[in-house]
Each structure stands twice: as C-alpha cells, then as structure tokens.
Amino acid sequence: MKSKLVLLFLSALFVLSNFSNSLLAQDNSNKFVVVLDAGHGGKDPGKPSKEGYKEKDIALKIALEVGKELEKNPDIKVVYTRTKDVFVDLFKRGKIANEAKADLFVSIHCNAHHTQAYGSETYVLGIHRNDTNFNVAKAENEVIYLEDDYEKNYEGFDPNSPGSFIGLTLMQEEYLDQSILLASLIQDKFTNVLKRKNRGVKQAGFIVLHQTIMPSVLVETGFITNKAEGAYLNSNKGQKDMATAIEKAILDYKNAIYQNMDDFVYQETQTEETLSTEPDEIFKNVVFKVQIAASSKEIELKPYNFKGLEDVTRDKINGLYKYFYGYTSNYTKIKEFQNYAKSRGYVSSFIVAYKDGKQIPLEEALKSTAN
Numbered sequence: 001m002k003s004k005l006v007l008l009f010l011s012a013l014f015v016l017s018n019f020s021n022s023l024l025a026q027d028n029s030n031k032f033v034v035v036l037d038a039g040h041g042g043k044d045p046g047k048p049s050k051e052g053y054k055e056k057d058i059a060l061k062i063a064l065e066v067g068k069e070l071e072k073n074p075d076i077k078v079v080y081t082r083t084k085d086v087f088v089d090l091f092k093r094g095k096i097a098n099e100a101k102a103d104l105f106v107s108i109h110c111n112a113h114h115t116q117a118y119g120s121e122t123y124v125l126g127i128h129r130n131d132t133n134f135n136v137a138k139a140e141n142e143v144i145y146l147e148d149d150y151e152k153n154y155e156g157f158d159p160n161s162p163g164s165f166i167g168l169t170l171m172q173e174e175y176l177d178q179s180i181l182l183a184s185l186i187q188d189k190f191t192n193v194l195k196r197k198n199r200g201v202k203q204a205g206f207i208v209l210h211q212t213i214m215p216s217v218l219v220e221t222g223f224i225t226n227k228a229e230g231a232y233l234n235s236n237k238g239q240k241d242m243a244t245a246i247e248k249a250i251l252d253y254k255n256a257i258y259q260n261m262d263d264f265v266y267q268e269t270q271t272e273e274t275l276s277t278e279p280d281e282i283f284k285n286v287v288f289k290v291q292i293a294a295s296s297k298e299i300e301l302k303p304y305n306f307k308g309l310e311d312v313t314r315d316k317i318n319g320l321y322k323y324f325y326g327y328t329s330n331y332t333k334i335k336e337f338q339n340y341a342k343s344r345g346y347v348s349s350f351i352v353a354y355k356d357g358k359q360i361p362l363e364e365a366l367k368s369t370a371n
Contacts, residue, residue: 031077035097038063039109042087047112065243094211105216119197124179178215189245288334289324
C-alpha cells in the first residue's frame with residue numbers, strides 16, 4: 001500500500017443519500033435530488049421589515065431561481081416544499097424531503113435585527129453556541145405555533161427553552177460533516193463571488209433541519225431590516241445573485257462528493273513518495289480512512305479502477321457505495337494517505353473517522369487524547 005504527504009482538511013465529509021422520487025419535480029431514478037425549501041409562506045410572512053419587504057416572498061423567489069438553474073443539469077432532480085405563497089408546516093417540509101429520498105435539503109430565509117446588522121450566514125443543525133444563535137433559531141421555530149396540533153407533531157418541543165434543543169441534534173449528527181461542507185461552500189460563494197459580508201457557518205437548533213435525514217442547511221441570505229441589504233434582496237438582481245451563488249455551491253458539493261469513476265482508464269505514472277516528518281498521533285479506539293469516491297454503482301476493488309491505489313475498501317450505505325483508502329489509528333499516517341490519494345487525482349478526498357464501528361465527526365475524534 002502506498003502513502004504520502006501531509007495536509008489538514010477542514011471537516012470530514014461523506015455522503016449518505018442517493019435517493020429519488022418525490023413531489024413537484026420530474027420523476028427519474030438515479031438522480032441527485034435537491035429539496036429547496038422556501039422559508040415561511042401563507043399566513044406566516046416571516047421576519048418584518050419597515051420597508052415592507054416580505055421574507056416569504058424573497059425566499060420563494062430565490063428558491064425558485066435556484067431550482068430553475070439546477071434543473072438545467074440532467075442528472076439533478078429538484079423538489080420544492082412550496083412553489084407559491086402557501087403555509088407549509090415545518091414537519092411537512094422535512095417529510096417532503098425524506099419521502100423524496102433527497103441528497104440535500106436547503107432551506108432559504110432572510111434575517112432581521114433591530115440594528116442595521118448585515119451579511120449572510122448559513123446554519124447546520126447543532127446546539128447553539130451562544131444567545132445570538134439561539135435567538136435566530138427561536139425566531140424561525142416559533143412558526144410551529146401557527147400549525148394545527150403542533151404539540152402532537154413536535155412532542156412538546158418548546159422553542160423558548162434552550163433545553164428542548166439538546167435532543168434535536170441526534171438525527172442529524174450522521175450528516176454534520178456534509179452539512180458543514182455545503183454550508184462552507186455557500187458562504188464562500190457569498191463572500192468571494194458576491195462580496196457579501198461573511199457572518200460564517202454556524203450551528204443552531206432549527207426544527208426544520210431536525211426533521212430531515214440527509215445533509216441539510218438553512219441559509220440566512222441577508223438582513224431585510226438593513227436598508228441597503230434589504231433593498232438588494234428584494235431586487236431581481238439580488239435574488240438572481242443569491243440564487244446563482246447557492247446553485248453553484250450545490251454543484252460544487254455534488255462534484256466534491258460524487259466523483260465520476262465510470263470513464264476513468266488507469267495509466268501507470270510515477271509519483272514521488274514523501275514521508276511526513278510530523279510525529280505520529282495515535283488515537284486509541286479510533287480508525288481513520290480516506291474517502292476517495294462515492295457511486296451508485298458497485299465497482300470492482302482493483303487498482304486500475306482507482307487510479308492505481310491499492311487496498312481500496314468499500315461500504316454500502318442506503319444504496320450508495322463509498323470507497324476508502326487507508327485504515328489506521330495514526331492521524332499523521334492517514335494525512336499521508338490523503339495526500340497520496342490527491343496526488344493520484346482524488347483531489348476532493350477527505351478523512352473520515354470511526355469509533356466502535358460507527359462514523360463520528362472528525363473534529364470529535366481529534367478531541368480525544370492522542371497517544
């Protein structure tokens with residue numbers, strides 16, 4: 001087995017969904033399914049604005065524009081939680097995504113504040129780290145009070161209680177790394193392409209994200225309460241800009257996770273092997289691997305199918321085959337494996353961590369004490 005070089009990647013990411021079927025979209029199997037959720041709607045207008053901008057209208061227009069661009073790709077299927085000004089319960093939004101067996105869930109919103117705060121931020125599900133994150137999630141979650149039988153549907157969840165959020169993260173933990181990847185890509189487009197203020201990738205307890213069983217993010221495109229930003233978001237140009245940024249980020253995510261291996265023909269090349277000079281970092285009871293690809297097809301584990309990499313392993317999860325290179329408790333060594341895989345052409349490869357046979361976030365694994 002060959003291994004080489006060293007570099008640290010932000011978050012371990014893997015994809016677990018390869019689904020199809022659904023609502024308000026073309027019916028075709030073996031497509032990458034994206035559910036676009038325009039926040040609020042109908043009797044729920046969303047956040048208020050002195051200028052009269054309506055969050056529900058802006059979110060819908062951006063979502064529809066994202067979908068229009070994504071649908072130009074023949075291998076992508078788009079599903080909408082709403083396509084007009086109607087009220088949709090939060091739990092139904094998640095149900096739509098789950099029944100569509102979506103690969104991604106993207107919920108689109110606008111922010112608001114009593115000051116002239118501005119900028120874009122993208123959330124993944126998690127325990128809010130501060131009062132600001134809690135208040136953002138609280139404002140979005142209070143829409144459940146407009147729903148019929150909300151106490152039954154959400155099992156007594158109280159948006160006003162920080163303690164209610166602790167249990168929300170359990171379902172989404174498995175997808176946290178992928179969600180962070182997508183959120184990071186969205187923020188990168190907003191910041192580096194549109195030059196919007198970057199308020200970062202954050203974690204908070206959004207019910208709508210808790211309802212889904214796939215990588216999911218909630219995008220706060222900007223503040224409709226900011227005079228300049230609100231006007232921008234309410235304009236055709238602003239909505240088109242934001243939609244294009246989100247669409248491009250989704251395509252980047254798809255390309256990073258689902259690498260095309262079908263047409264590859266391996267040719268032997270010489271690659272310099274460079275061993276790391278870093279000290280070994282051994283994490284007891286943790287196994288690291290490098291995910292190099294994912295595919296709906298089962299591919300024979302031969303080096304010529306994987307650009308010459310030897311000892312590639314394969315796991316099947318929910319109909320999706322994931323392919324790994326390397327198997328070690330030595331974090332220094334697995335970074336060498338990752339960099340060697342990148343040198344062979346797997347530039348989007350990333351490190352994943354397992355403990356007791358279950359995948360855990362890489363960040364969590366690295367928090368444990370190395371020997």
